[in-house]
Amino acid sequence: MVRTILKPERNSLTIKLPDNFVGKVIEVIAFEIEQNADEQVATEEKKKRIEDLNKVLNKHRVDLTNFKFDRDEANDYE
Secondary structure, eight states, X not given: OOOOOOOOSSSOOOOOOOGGGTTSOOOOOOOOOSSOHHHHHHHHXXXXXXXXXXXXXXXXXXXXXXXXXXXXXXXXXX
């Protein structure tokens, strides 16, 4: 399933479908959304950017679940 919220700038629109849709019968529906479409588009773009950032940063993450902070050791200057 593909769901995309767009704000077209003209009355013609071209969409790219996934390869697994080729040769299959699909349904395309277009209707106006009552909600603020700009906010929906921004939300979808934000989710995509977060996913992309997580993919890049995952290899740099460190698991600190068992980390114990020792205040005395941190303040021992001698």
